[in-house]
Amino acid sequence: MKRWSRALCALTACCLLSGCWDRRELNELGITAATAIDRSGDEWVVTYQVIVPSAMWSGAGGSGGATSSSQSSVHVFTSRGSTIREAANRANLEFTRQLYFSHTDVLVLGKAAAQQGITEVLDLYLRSFDARETVLLTVTDGEGSKILRQFVPPERLPGTAIATILKTDQETSGLTPTVRVFDVARSIYSDANAILVPEIGIRRVDGGDPKDLEGVDAFKTSIVPTKLRLLRTGVFKGARLVGWIGQRESYGINWLTNRIKNTMIIFPCPGAKSDKERAAYRVRTAKTRVAPVKSGQSFQMNVRVKSKGVLIESSCTKSLSDPATIAAMEQQIEKVIQDDIRLGWNASQQMNADLAGFADIVHRKYPDAWKQMKNDWDQRLDQIELNVHVQATLENTGMLSDTVREKPS
Amino acid sequence: MHASEKLAEPAIVDKLRRRLGGSSDFIVRLFHEDAKEHCKYAVCYIDGLVDKTLLAFMIEAVAAETREEAGKQMDLAKSLASRVPVGSLTDTDSEDKFVEAVLNGEAVIIGTALSGGLTVAIPGGPSRSVEEPSSQTVVRGPKDGFTESLSDNVSLVRRRLRTPDLRIEDRVFGRYTRTKVAVVYIEGIIQPVILEELRRRLDAIDIDGILESGYIEELIQETSWTPFPTVQNTERPDTVAGHLLEGHAAVLVDGTPFALILPVTFFKFFLSSEDYYQRHDIASFVRIIRFIAFFVSLLLPSLYIAVTTFQQEMIPTTMLISLAAQREGVPLPALLEALLMELTFEVIREAGIRMPRVIGPAISIVGALVLGQAAVQAGLVSGAMVIIVSFTAIANFVIPALGMSAAIRIMRFLLMALAGSFGLFGVLAGMIPLLLHLVALRSFGVPYMLPVAPLKWINFKDLFFRLPWRALTERPAVIGSRNIRRQRKQGPRREGNRN
Numbered sequence: 001m002k003r004w005s006r007a008l009c010a011l012t013a014c015c016l017l018s019g020c021w022d023r024r025e026l027n028e029l030g031i032t033a034a035t036a037i038d039r040s041g042d043e044w045v046v047t048y049q050v051i052v053p054s055a056m057w058s059g060a061g062g063s064g065g066a067t068s069s070s071q072s073s074v075h076v077f078t079s080r081g082s083t084i085r086e087a088a089n090r091a092n093l094e095f096t097r098q099l100y101f102s103h104t105d106v107l108v109l110g111k112a113a114a115q116q117g118i119t120e121v122l123d124l125y126l127r128s129f130d131a132r133e134t135v136l137l138t139v140t141d142g143e144g145s146k147i148l149r150q151f152v153p154p155e156r157l158p159g160t161a162i163a164t165i166l167k168t169d170q171e172t173s174g175l176t177p178t179v180r181v182f183d184v185a186r187s188i189y190s191d192a193n194a195i196l197v198p199e200i201g202i203r204r205v206d207g208g209d210p211k212d213l214e215g216v217d218a219f220k221t222s223i224v225p226t227k228l229r230l231l232r233t234g235v236f237k238g239a240r241l242v243g244w245i246g247q248r249e250s251y252g253i254n255w256l257t258n259r260i261k262n263t264m265i266i267f268p269c270p271g272a273k274s275d276k277e278r279a280a281y282r283v284r285t286a287k288t289r290v291a292p293v294k295s296g297q298s299f300q301m302n303v304r305v306k307s308k309g310v311l312i313e314s315s316c317t318k319s320l321s322d323p324a325t326i327a328a329m330e331q332q333i334e335k336v337i338q339d340d341i342r343l344g345w346n347a348s349q350q351m352n353a354d355l356a357g358f359a360d361i362v363h364r365k366y367p368d369a370w371k372q373m374k375n376d377w378d379q380r381l382d383q384i385e386l387n388v389h390v391q392a393t394l395e396n397t398g399m400l401s402d403t404v405r406e407k408p409s
Numbered sequence: 410m411h412a413s414e415k416l417a418e419p420a421i422v423d424k425l426r427r428r429l430g431g432s433s434d435f436i437v438r439l440f441h442e443d444a445k446e447h448c449k450y451a452v453c454y455i456d457g458l459v460d461k462t463l464l465a466f467m468i469e470a471v472a473a474e475t476r477e478e479a480g481k482q483m484d485l486a487k488s489l490a491s492r493v494p495v496g497s498l499t500d501t502d503s504e505d506k507f508v509e510a511v512l513n514g515e516a517v518i519i520g521t522a523l524s525g526g527l528t529v530a531i532p533g534g535p536s537r538s539v540e541e542p543s544s545q546t547v548v549r550g551p552k553d554g555f556t557e558s559l560s561d562n563v564s565l566v567r568r569r570l571r572t573p574d575l576r577i578e579d580r581v582f583g584r585y586t587r588t589k590v591a592v593v594y595i596e597g598i599i600q601p602v603i604l605e606e607l608r609r610r611l612d613a614i615d616i617d618g619i620l621e622s623g624y625i626e627e628l629i630q631e632t633s634w635t636p637f638p639t640v641q642n643t644e645r646p647d648t649v650a651g652h653l654l655e656g657h658a659a660v661l662v663d664g665t666p667f668a669l670i671l672p673v674t675f676f677k678f679f680l681s682s683e684d685y686y687q688r689h690d691i692a693s694f695v696r697i698i699r700f701i702a703f704f705v706s707l708l709l710p711s712l713y714i715a716v717t718t719f720q721q722e723m724i725p726t727t728m729l730i731s732l733a734a735q736r737e738g739v740p741l742p743a744l745l746e747a748l749l750m751e752l753t754f755e756v757i758r759e760a761g762i763r764m765p766r767v768i769g770p771a772i773s774i775v776g777a778l779v780l781g782q783a784a785v786q787a788g789l790v791s792g793a794m795v796i797i798v799s800f801t802a803i804a805n806f807v808i809p810a811l812g813m814s815a816a817i818r819i820m821r822f823l824l825m826a827l828a829g830s831f832g833l834f835g836v837l838a839g840m841i842p843l844l845l846h847l848v849a850l851r852s853f854g855v856p857y858m859l860p861v862a863p864l865k866w867i868n869f870k871d872l873f874f875r876l877p878w879r880a881l882t883e884r885p886a887v888i889g890s891r892n893i894r895r896q897r898k899q900g901p902r903r904e905g906n907r908n
Contacts, residue, residue, distance in 0.1 A: 015826060015830040016830075023718045023742070023829075023832075024718060024721070025717075025718055025736065025743060026717050026718075026721065026729070026732055026736040026743075027733060027736045027738070027739065029733065031729060031730065031733060051730055051733075053733035053734035053736075053737055054734050054737045056730045056731070100721065102721060102722035103722070103726045103729060105726070130722065160726065
């Protein structure tokens with residue numbers, strides 16, 4: 001009995017003395033939805049978009065009702081420091097809650113910080129327990145803190161909304177790549193050493209003032225003067241931003257890197273008499289394979305693209321019930337994809353950045369040749385020839401076969 | 410009758426009266442041929458322990474015997490046997506046996522002409538009729554439940570198992586209560602080892618009173634240091650019959666409708682007799698629900714505490730925000746909040762059992778409105794916590810056996826304390842010893858976690874799922890492995906089976 005009571009005492013002491021040391025109640029947490037990192041002189045400027053839970057959830061407690069319309073659902077503030085963690089620590093000089101980064105959806109890099117290099121950011125995100133390396137990365141042409149101040153009506157959480165925009169684009173059109181912090185870290189250690197990061201920016205509608213979207217009033221109108229939007233794509237070599245490419249180019253590179261899952265392709269009708277005759281093809285599945293072939297001192301990249309999809313819009317005059325038309329359409333689609341890929345690759349060559357990740361493929365297939373080439377790989381990109389072969393399949397034409405049009409008079 | 414004249418009684422009657430201390434319910438009726446003569450017969454019984462109608466028959470028979478007896482020297486026993494319509498007659502002569510017989514609800518006939526006495530078993534007295542069991546109700550299945558009368562209970566079981574192999578062993582326990590206890594089993598199915606062990610443990614009982622089968626349960630169970638029941642109790646005769654067929658033994662106790670079933674394994678507590686009456690697919694679904702309810706009941710509050718105070722990163726963002734919003738302004742830490750609500754529920758529950766039926770609705774209003782809604786609106790507890798606690802409480806009622814659900818309730822509190830101190834690590838640190846404890850437990854030598862540890866695949870046919878009866882051709886292993894087959898191997902032949 002004595003032994004038992006002693007063991008019990010020890011157990012109770014364990015619970016009471018050592019327990020709870022890292023306990024955090026939910027109402028002590030400052031849940032950060034988005035973070036922006038800027039550079040100002042020698043200091044890191046970190047901006048946090050902290051969720052205000054009571055404004056998010058209207059049924060809270062007795063205060064209930066429509067609190068949500070009068071209270072801002074996020075609180076944005078900034079702190080500075082010589083390191084990012086120092087800045088985060090200093091945030092508690094002015095903020096009541098512990099900043100909590102596990103639920104951060106998106107990280108916005110300011111232009112200055114991105115150009116200066118983000119190795120510190122990568123280290124932080126990979127090292128710490130609560131900040132996740134799965135956070136989506138975007139870059140902005142200006143200060144990141146300004147992006148965080150913008151609301152994205154009707155979403156109540158701007159940070160989550162940015163992440164949703166990125167993911168939706170990836171899933172439905174693939175115009176811009178979706179990049180996680182982890183992907184950037186991996187690219188630094190890869191042979192290609194280059195990666196694309198989508199740019200987010202503020203687009204003015206009718207010359208609106210970006211300040212208009214900063215308050216709760218953004219939810220009170222049906223049209224907003226400015227919008228957050230995915231614009232160009234930032235080219236990172238190593239951990240540094242070196243330039244920008246347009247959306248069409250990044251789309252081509254997405255094809256090259258097998259990132260396209262679901263997209264839409266507009267193509268001119270076979271035998272079209274005017275520009276008006278166009279059709280839209282929705283890609284349901286797509287697969288890209290790249291195989292390098294050594295030719296002399298350079299390489300030929302055999303790119304094979306297979307895609308399957310359906311017709312979703314058409315103004316073509318030829319009858320779609322004719323298999324020959326379908327085959328012709330497939331050829332048109334193949335041509336459009338081929339052009340996109342070439343456009344993307346040209347951009348990559350111009351930037352002298354191996355955005356398609358050919359270096360790793362070459363390294364794997366020709367390890368010996370790679371050893372000689374790896375030092376001036378980026379200069380050799382110009383000599384690489386692209387051999388694109390696309391096989392597009394049009395699986396069905398939708399619920400209608402022939403195009404709707406007026407009776408020829 | 411003859412109040413004025415003191416009649417001579419047989420000496421033994423006086424002794425009996427003194428043994429019983431002149432208790433007022435000890436009745437002696439004297440019979441004589443005529444007023445002057447000596448007492449011919451005396452009938453002794455305890456009022457309330459005998460059946461009044463049968464007693465009347467018997468007294469009439471004895472009176473007739475007294476009148477007609479002049480001249481004839483016939484044996485009273487034979488004579489009574491022909492006259493008294495019911496009750497077994499026994500010749501007895503010692504005083505102790507008379508006392509025992511009288512206390513057992515028998516009438517004792519003592520005659521001056523007889524060497525000893527006769528006892529006639531005419532037990533009766535107040536008893537409840539067979540009703541639907543109150544604690545284990547089913548939708549489909551027999552509606553009769555055990556009563557407080559042992560003989561009724563035995564008959565309810567016997568009626569379901571009309572086999573000569575059904576054995577009923579009577580025993581008497583309690584120095585003062587002299588409670589009749591019947592051990593019931595099916596010879597040829599039960600493992601003799603288990604039966605011997607049961608007999609050995611029953612023999613060791615020496616107690617002044619047994620008022621309910623719970624006494625015996627505690628006295629014969631393997632260890633008292635576990636919250637988990639190692640003996641099952643039931644009010645349902647069909648449950649007893651079903652278990653007997655699987656090689657278990659049952660202990661019926663006079664004075665209580667709760668019969669004991671043993672040995673029993675952990676998983677047995679999640680089965681209901683209804684599982685076997687319903688279609689197998691529906692029964693299997695319900696069983697899965699019960700096992701889910703088990704985990705919910707055991708773990709939900711502790712997981713909630715652990716995740717909201719330590720491992721917030723495990724909650725999806727939108728849910729986290731909604732939970733955080735509800736916790737805005739709640740003064741207590743999540744652990745205390747949960748303990749407060751759980752204790753409140755336990756109090757309401759206990760009050761609900763004890764209180765008179767009339768006050769029932771009042772308690773539900775207080776419980777539901779005041780403690781649920783008002784506590785949330787007053788900002789004392791968060792809405793999510795009320796949902797967690799109520800769901801846990803409801804899930805706890807899904808488990809068919811009350812003993813098991815009580816054990817889970819206690820374990821839940823321990824796990825909550827651990828979760829509040831150490832988070833998910835604490836929950837794990839609580840679950841591992843719990844599992845070790847369960848694996849180490851035994852019920853009459855049978856491992857508590859039987860079909861799982863040690864692994865017996867054959868029992869899985871009727872565990873998490875109940876396979877159709879055609880597939881259940883064998884009795885569960887170990888417990889009933891003496892007579893393994895319960896159906897022909899092919900199963901019953903179907904009419905119109907294509908061949």
